[in-house]
Amino acid sequence: MPRAVIAAHGELAAGLCSAVERVAGRGGAFVALSNTGLGPAEIEAQLRTALAEVGDLVVFTDLPAGSCTLAARRLQRELPGLTVVTGANLSMLLAYALSSASPAEAARVAVTKGTAAVAHHGGTDGG
Amino acid sequence: MAVELFRIDDRLIHGQVVVGWGQPLDIQRIVMVDDAVAASEWERELYRMGVPEEMSVEFLTVDAALAALDAILADARRTIVLTGDVETMRRLVAGSAGRITTVNIGGLHHRSGRAPCLRYVYLTPEEREGLQAIESLGVTVTAQDVPVCDPVPLSDVLASTGA
Numbered sequence: 001m002p003r004a005v006i007a008a009h010g011e012l013a014a015g016l017c018s019a020v021e022r023v024a025g026r027g028g029a030f031v032a033l034s035n036t037g038l039g040p041a042e043i044e045a046q047l048r049t050a051l052a053e054v055g056d057l058v059v060f061t062d063l064p065a066g067s068c069t070l071a072a073r074r075l076q077r078e079l080p081g082l083t084v085v086t087g088a089n090l091s092m093l094l095a096y097a098l099s100s101a102s103p104a105e106a107a108r109v110a111v112t113k114g115t116a117a118v119a120h121h122g123g124t125d126g127g
Numbered sequence: 128m129a130v131e132l133f134r135i136d137d138r139l140i141h142g143q144v145v146v147g148w149g150q151p152l153d154i155q156r157i158v159m160v161d162d163a164v165a166a167s168e169w170e171r172e173l174y175r176m177g178v179p180e181e182m183s184v185e186f187l188t189v190d191a192a193l194a195a196l197d198a199i200l201a202d203a204r205r206t207i208v209l210t211g212d213v214e215t216m217r218r219l220v221a222g223s224a225g226r227i228t229t230v231n232i233g234g235l236h237h238r239s240g241r242a243p244c245l246r247y248v249y250l251t252p253e254e255r256e257g258l259q260a261i262e263s264l265g266v267t268v269t270a271q272d273v274p275v276c277d278p279v280p281l282s283d284v285l286a287s288t289g290a
Binding site: 009037038039040041042062063064065066067069070073074077 | 137138139140141142144145146169173174176177178179235236237238246247
């Protein structure tokens with residue numbers, strides 16, 4: 001099973017781990033990291049520690065412009081093999097956790113699945 | 128003037144700036160004043176990557192920002208001027224000859240040597256002095272991480288000891 005770090009705002013990362021566990025029993029694929037109360041250097045340090053813990057070089061983040069994403073992109077300078085995926089959602093993380101491919105390939109497939117999960121159904125203005 | 132915010136934030140460009148303030152204030156431009164970032168193409172590209180297409184971003188040294196301050200203030204685009212530390216903002220205010228009247232403390236997070244004031248504001252003794260120096264120049268200094276929270280006056284920030 002590929003493993004990864006989820007780094008996000010507030011309690012989102014822990015919530016996504018919990019949801020992956022509920023749906024597929026694979027919450028253990030991820031280590032959750034929150035940026036709450038942390039400066040950029042501390043986010044980067046905690047990310048480095050979390051990556052060492054999971055063993056695979058993949059980070060999922062929420063906002064493309066967020067501090068977690070910036071910290072992960074900084075780490076790519078010292079870890080050129082690190083994959084950073086932004087815009088994480090539950091479908092994406094399930095695809096990753098259930099994959100039997102390598103972490104980098106699993107991340108590529110997960111992005112395709114996660115992107116395909118975003119859709120808009122119905123709704124009317126003023127309703 | 129179209130500068131909506133002069134903000135100190137050690138995360139520089141991030142979610143609170145781009146989305147938290149950017150959307151309600153309809154921000155069109157970010158001017159990041161940081162000597163180190165302005166000198167590094169790699170750093171500039173890193174921050175540029177996070178900015179939405181409809182928002183422009185400029186990277187200036189303190190000296191360049193002061194030289195361009197009239198133009199920055201006169202520009203019609205709704206703008207956030209951003210520094211990553213107190214000292215950079217103090218230099219900017221000191222050189223502005225009264226043209227900067229308010230400063231927002233958006234986030235100075237926990238790190239070694241900083242003591243807690245608010246949940247998102249931790250300060251070293253030097254940073255406390257720097258903020259007081261900014262205020263002593265006639266500038267209104269308040270802490271406010273996101274627009275929906277009330278601004279906290281500097282005197283209250285400095286009197287607080289809880290994060």
